Amino acid sequence: MVDFSYDISVELEEIKSPLPAREINKERLPEEKPVNDHVEARTVMPTEVPVGENPPVNKKNNRKKIFIFGAIGLVLIFALIFYLLSGKNKPELVTLNYWGLWEDETVMNGLIADFESKNANIKINYRRNQINDYRTRLIGRLEKTGNEDVETVDIFRIHNTWIPMFRNYLEAVPSETATKIALDTDFFDVYKTDLKENGNYLSIPLMYDGLALFYNKDLIAEAKVELPKTWWELEAIANKLTTKDETGKIKVSGVALGTADNVDHWSDIVGLMMKQNGIDLSKSEVNNYSNLGDVLSFYTSFVTKDKVWDETMPNSTLLFANGKLAFYIGPSWRIFDIQKLNKSLNFGITGMPQLPVLGENGTSDDQTKLTDIHWASYWTEGVNSKSKHQEEAWKFLEYLSSVEGLTNMYTAASQIRDFGEIYPRKSMVTKINDNWKVAPFVNNANQSTSWYLASETNDSGVNSDMQKYFGDAINLMIEGNDPEKAMETLKSGVNQTQTKYKLKR
Numbered sequence: 001m002v003d004f005s006y007d008i009s010v011e012l013e014e015i016k017s018p019l020p021a022r023e024i025n026k027e028r029l030p031e032e033k034p035v036n037d038h039v040e041a042r043t044v045m046p047t048e049v050p051v052g053e054n055p056p057v058n059k060k061n062n063r064k065k066i067f068i069f070g071a072i073g074l075v076l077i078f079a080l081i082f083y084l085l086s087g088k089n090k091p092e093l094v095t096l097n098y099w100g101l102w103e104d105e106t107v108m109n110g111l112i113a114d115f116e117s118k119n120a121n122i123k124i125n126y127r128r129n130q131i132n133d134y135r136t137r138l139i140g141r142l143e144k145t146g147n148e149d150v151e152t153v154d155i156f157r158i159h160n161t162w163i164p165m166f167r168n169y170l171e172a173v174p175s176e177t178a179t180k181i182a183l184d185t186d187f188f189d190v191y192k193t194d195l196k197e198n199g200n201y202l203s204i205p206l207m208y209d210g211l212a213l214f215y216n217k218d219l220i221a222e223a224k225v226e227l228p229k230t231w232w233e234l235e236a237i238a239n240k241l242t243t244k245d246e247t248g249k250i251k252v253s254g255v256a257l258g259t260a261d262n263v264d265h266w267s268d269i270v271g272l273m274m275k276q277n278g279i280d281l282s283k284s285e286v287n288n289y290s291n292l293g294d295v296l297s298f299y300t301s302f303v304t305k306d307k308v309w310d311e312t313m314p315n316s317t318l319l320f321a322n323g324k325l326a327f328y329i330g331p332s333w334r335i336f337d338i339q340k341l342n343k344s345l346n347f348g349i350t351g352m353p354q355l356p357v358l359g360e361n362g363t364s365d366d367q368t369k370l371t372d373i374h375w376a377s378y379w380t381e382g383v384n385s386k387s388k389h390q391e392e393a394w395k396f397l398e399y400l401s402s403v404e405g406l407t408n409m410y411t412a413a414s415q416i417r418d419f420g421e422i423y424p425r426k427s428m429v430t431k432i433n434d435n436w437k438v439a440p441f442v443n444n445a446n447q448s449t450s451w452y453l454a455s456e457t458n459d460s461g462v463n464s465d466m467q468k469y470f471g472d473a474i475n476l477m478i479e480g481n482d483p484e485k486a487m488e489t490l491k492s493g494v495n496q497t498q499t500k501y502k503l504k505r
Helices: 059-089 105-118 134-143 160-169 175-180 190-195 217-223 231-241 266-276 288-304 316-321 334-341 390-401 403-414 426-431 462-478 483-501
Strands: 094-100 122-128 155-159 212-216 250-255 325-330 347-350 379-383
Touching (some): 094 390, 155 390, 217 325, 231 325, 266 288, 288 462, 288 483, 316 334, 379 390, 403 426
Antiparallel strands (some): 155 379, 212 325
């Protein structure tokens, strides 16, 4: 409670200061005159002022009064000047509206309070959104920036693959901010490729995620097999671990691969295989689509040739949680889903399988030399290019992306779940890589890549369009259609999507 009382214990003697007794100035008294017989003799008292004389002036008293009133006047003048100046220089209160996605208000409120305590003129309104239709709702709101009837969104979270769809709404990160937070030097290299256009970053990442290989420890131990390092090793082990009933129906699957319907994150998996095989669809290379045909043929072979998976199988995440799937591929956040479905599941996580590196003669006989390419799929923060408070918005993002801000966010999130969002900074890897659930992701983050095949973004845009064309090609190949025809259809769809969204990579 604030104490509004003030000290009034002034000594009594300090406020009782009577003027000294006036002395009679005898030299100024008039001479005595004869008394008129008809007028009663009258004696002039010392306290009276004779007629025609001015009252005696106490110069000492007057000087003191002038000094007191002068001092009071100066105090009032200075107080007025201070009030006017302080009011004029007091910074305007700025309110920033921040649209987030995954982090609950209980996680963000502590960070916001810490920032606001150091920046009294900035207030942050954080809103957690649901993923359904988020991309279209956000663009609709950004389109209305400047409309007095609509609240402006100053800061917002988008997926890294959404950059092409948000170019017109993203303010470039100021070079001073990028330098201050070491965006070029301390953040994972994948951000340079994904978030940078024409030499400028278009957003600031606060997290990282990708793919890793989950495995059922009990099934692996029972089969006495080693964890695979290549896709071919994974294929061989999956065949060994798959069991079927007398009708040929799969009871336990070795791995969930091969389809585009019941394999969660199938598009990320295909995207990674594509990158490991050296395919870059942003460039017109003769062998791009022939190599892509090899990738899709291998992917679908788990259904068509190995028969360790098929279209009748339950959803891959559910099957793994139920202990009926030996290998499962997914991002770190699937750990929370799996543990919620089955707290007693005995599982581990390791890095993604790789491809042998081709030698000078184009062969891959040396199985010891493998690619080291991993997958990235993450969310990043942007600033509205039409916001009136961009300076304050970047200041807030500087705090959130700092070592202090990221640490506080991770700590707060870890209070309500196993771990927070994986740090995006190289210098912070050692803070979390002793956690077996996080290590396979963060240890490979700096060797990661991404493309427009990110799953679970619900964007109804670039990823959804790409997934449709790739999914159609996979289904055609599973049905036994000519792979070359499937590639022709896929190439047409990819070209349309590249043109529609003006893709640059």
